[in-house]
Each structure stands twice: as structure tokens, then as C-alpha cells.
Amino acid sequence: xxxxxDIQHLIETKNFSDLSRTEKSAVLNExxxxxxEQRRYFILNTKLxxxxxxxxxxxxxxxxxxxxxxxxxxxxxxxxxxFFGRLxxxxxxxxxxxAIILLMIFITPYFFESKTLTKIVAVKEKAKPETIxxxxxxxxxxxxxxYIKVPVIKYIEVDKSNxxxxxxxxxxxxxxxxxxxxxxxxxIESAKLQLESQLKNIGKSAxxxxxxxxxxxxSR
Amino acid sequence: xxxxxxxxxxxxxELHARYSKRLLHFMFKMLNNDEAKAQDLLQDxxxxxxxxxxxxxxxxxxxxxxxxxxxxxxRTAHRDxxxxxxxxxxxxxxxxxxxxxxxxxxDAKVFDQHLGRxxxxxxxxxxxxxxxxxxxGFSIQEISExxxxxxxxxxxRIYYTTRKLASDLQxxxxxxxx
Numbered sequence: 202x203x204x205x206x207d208i209q210h211l212i213e214t215k216n217f218s219d220l221s222r223t224e225k226s227a228v229l230n231e232x233x234x235x236x237x238e239q240r241r242y243f244i245l246n247t248k249l250x251x252x253x254x255x256x257x258x259x260x261x262x263x264x265x266x267x268x269x270x271x272x273x274x275x276x277x278x279x280x281x282x283x284f285f286g287r288l289x290x291x292x293x294x295x296x297x298x299x300a301i302i303l304l305m306i307f308i309t310p311y312f313f314e315s316k317t318l319t320k321i322v323a324v325k326e327k328a329k330p331e332t333i334x335x336x337x338x339x340x341x342x343x344x345x346x347x348y349i350k351v352p353v354i355k356y357i358e359v360d361k362s363n364x365x366x367x368x369x370x371x372x373x374x375x376x377x378x379x380x381x382x383x384x385x386x387x388x389i390e391s392a393k394l395q396l397e398s399q400l401k402n403i404g405k406s407a408x409x410x411x412x413x414x415x416x417x418x419x420s421r
Numbered sequence: 422x423x424x425x426x427x428x429x430x431x432x433x434x435e436l437h438a439r440y441s442k443r444l445l446h447f448m449f450k451m452l453n454n455d456e457a458k459a460q461d462l463l464q465d466x467x468x469x470x471x472x473x474x475x476x477x478x479x480x481x482x483x484x485x486x487x488x489x490x491x492x493x494x495x496r497t498a499h500r501d502x503x504x505x506x507x508x509x510x511x512x513x514x515x516x517x518x519x520x521x522x523x524x525x526x527x528d529a530k531v532f533d534q535h536l537g538r539x540x541x542x543x544x545x546x547x548x549x550x551x552x553x554x555x556x557x558g559f560s561i562q563e564i565s566e567x568x569x570x571x572x573x574x575x576x577x578r579i580y581y582t583t584r585k586l587a588s589d590l591q592x593x594x595x596x597x598x599x
Contacts, residue, residue: 209580236587243587244555250533251450251556258449258456260441264464268433268471 208232212240433471440484441467443557444491450552451495453541462494488557489567492549499545532590539589543582550578551586 208231211224217237220228228237441463448459469476469490477486540548546568553559553567565575 209576209583212583239591240583240587243590244583246532247536247586248555250529250536251446251552254533255442255446258442258445258459260437260445260463261460262437264468265434265437268467271471272433 208237212237213244216241433467436470436483437467440487444487447488447552447557448491448495450537450540450556451492451549452498454537458498462491462498466491466494485559485563485567488553488559492553492567496545496549535590536586539586543585547578547582550575551582554579 208228211220211228215224217225217228217234228234232240444466445459445463448462449456452458452462466487470487477483540551543551549568550564553564554561559567561572561575561579565572568575
């Protein structure tokens with residue numbers, strides 16, 4: 202096909218005698234010299250005949266008057282009408298309004314439907330509220346007395362000479378339970394001082410220490 | 422064309438003077454030498470241009486556009502079977518004293534007549550392509566755009582139509598060589 206196109210181009214533009222050696226061999230691969238010349242003369246003469254015959258016919262001119270009248274009328278219409286008039290008179294193809302109407306018909310229910318859907322969604326949201334976690338810090342100041350558990354050591358002086366079995370039983374029971382804590386110091390005052398020094402490290406203020414000291418019960 | 426869109430009659434007159442003959446001749450050939458029909462279509466074409474000038478894109482070439490419209494109108498007329506094949510015999514008009522001139526004129530007329538008939542026997546698209554190429558001188562690219570087909574199709578049509586017509590009219594070879 203490509204060869205045919207090249208040959209056609211050569212036929213239209215060159216005489217066979219003007220072809221180069223390469224062009225001649227390309228042409229002769231497809232057609233004979235006679236065919237080439239025949240087609241070339243045919244094209245040249247056809248062009249000539251067709252071109253000559255253009256002038257043989259005269260276009261009718263009787264409609265030119267009506268054309269002139271139409272154009273004149275149009276021009277007058279446009280002159281008399283202002284911008285807004287032209288805007289109103291602006292012609293659009295009939296399919297445009299038809300398309301707009303169709304579009305409206307299709308789009309309007311969509312809007313209504315979408316509103317209903319929104320409502321349903323809203324109801325659903327009410328039924329299933331989402332948990333919203335709001336993180337915030339609330340500082341509440343409250344005076345809560347601090348209680349510290351302090352081991353209380355009871356010092357019980359037992360008169361062993363008096364054979365009071367109930368006292369002895371109590372002492373023995375306590376000794377068993379608090380074996381590690383039950384230490385009887387040499388005198389009670391020094392024991393009390395020892396406890397107070399321990400409390401200094403526990404309580405925050407003097408008041409608290411005072412409160413704590415109440416727990417220290419020394420009974421005889 | 423811009424002036425026609427502004428309803429300037431002079432612009433119409435100028436377009437008519439420039440293109441009407443070529444358009445008429447093209448239509449005449451496309452409508453199997455039916456001059457009356459060609460005149461009607463030409464009138465329709467110019468009325469279209471005046472009444473609907475916005476149809477034309479002013480950024481494009483008017484010559485190509487107007488021939489595209491003309492070709493489409495002829496195609497529609499052909500489809501509607503409004504075209505009848507001319508059966509007129511060649512006429513020799515006017516008597517000339519010079520015999521050679523008379524013979525040459527006769528030969529030319531006969532060739533023209535035979536060419537007309539050969540064109541009528543072509544397929545519609547082949548004829549249209551051939552006339553747009555060799556009568557109106559459009560390029561292959563322009564024809565492919567006007568006829569809305571590929572370049573290859575146009576080239577192929579031209580090649581095979583030329584081959585066929587040259588073969589059919591080979592008896593005019595001596596005349597053609599002159």
C-alpha cells in the first residue's frame with residue numbers, strides 16, 4: 202500500500218522521464234512505463250478539463266435579492282434592539298431546554314430522597330449514640346485527714362507474782378502474734394521518744410504529727 | 422464570514438463571487454450532471470450560510486468548511502435518491518470554420534462526456550474523493566477530514582480510482598498526450 206501511495210505521488214508530480222533511477226525501479230516494480238504515463242496524462246488532462254468546465258456554468262443569482270432582504274432585515278432587528286433585547290432574543294437550539302428539563306426531572310427526586318435519608322441517618326444516630334471521650338483534668342481540693350497505720354505497742358506490766366491466768370494468757374497470745382514487734386524497752390519514756398522520732402518522718406505537718414501521736418497509746 | 426455573522430450583505434456578495442462557481446461545478450458533478458439540482462443545492466447552501474452563520478467556526482478555513490457542507494448536502498441528496506443519471510448525448514455547439522479547432526473541440530467534448538460517465542459509474546465515495554482531489558485540489562489530509570475517514574482510505578481510493586479511470590479512458594490517450 203505504501204508503495205502504491207508513493208507511486209501515486211510520483212504520477213501526480215513527475216513525468217516518467219524525470220524520475221530518478223531509484224524512483225524508476227520502484228515504479229517499474231509495480232506498473233509498466235506505459236501504465237505510468239497513461240495515468241499521468243489522464244490526471245493532468247482531467248484536471249485541465251475539470252478546471253475549464255468550471256466556467257461553463259453560471260450560478261443562478263435570482264436568490265441573491267432575497268438573501269439581501271433577509272440580511273438587511275436581520276441587521277435592522279439587531280440595530281433596534283439593545284443589549285437586553287438581544288439577550289432575550291438570543292436563540293438556542295431546541296435540544297438545550299429539553300435537556301435541562303430532563304435533567305431537572307432526574308435530579309429533583311434525588312434531592313428529596315437524599316433529605317429523607319439524612320433524617321433516617323439522624324434517627325439512627327440517636328438510637329446508637331457514639332461514645333465521645335473527652336479528656337480533661339478536674340482538680341478537686343478536699344481536706345481529707347491522712348491516716349497512717351502505725352503499729353501500736355502496748356506495754357503491759359504483768360504482776361507475775363499474782364497468779365492471774367487471764368493476764369498471762371493475754372500476754373502470751375500477744376507475744377505469739379507480734380513476736381517481731383514486741384519489744385519491751387527499758388523504760389516507757391524512751392520508747393515513746395523513739396516512736397515520736399519515727400513519726401516525724403511520716404507526717405507532713407505539725408498538726409498531722411499531733412494527730413498521729415494520738416495513736417500512740419501507752420497503757421499500763 | 423465574520424462580516425456575514427454581522428449581517429453585512431457585501432460580505433455575502435464577496436463569498437458568492439469567490440466560491441459559487443466552484444461549488445456549483447462540484448455539485449453538478451456529484452449530482453451526475455444535474456444542473457437544476459446543483460443550482461437548487463447551491464441556493465440552499467448559501468441560504469444556510471446567511472441564516473445560520475454561527476454554524477461556521479471562524480478559526481477554520483472557509484473554503485474547506487464550505488466544501489464539506491456542500492459534499493454533505495450532495496451525499497444527502499444521493500441518499501434520498503433524488504439524483505437521476507443524465508442520458509444526454511454529447512452536443513457539438515457552434516460551427517467553426519477551422520476544422521482542426523472543431524475536431525479538437527469535439528474530442529474535448531467527447532472526453533468530457535466520457536469522463537462524466539466514467540465518474541457516474543464510480544462508487545459515490547470514490548467519485549467524491551476523486552473530484553475533491555483533482556477538481557478542487559484539496560490535500561489528502563483535508564479530504565480525510567472532510568469525509569471523516571482515514572488518510573489511508575483516501576489515498577487508497579485515489580490510487581484505485583485513477584487506475585480504473587485511466588484504464589477506462591485509454592482510447593483518449595492520443596488526445597491526452599497533446
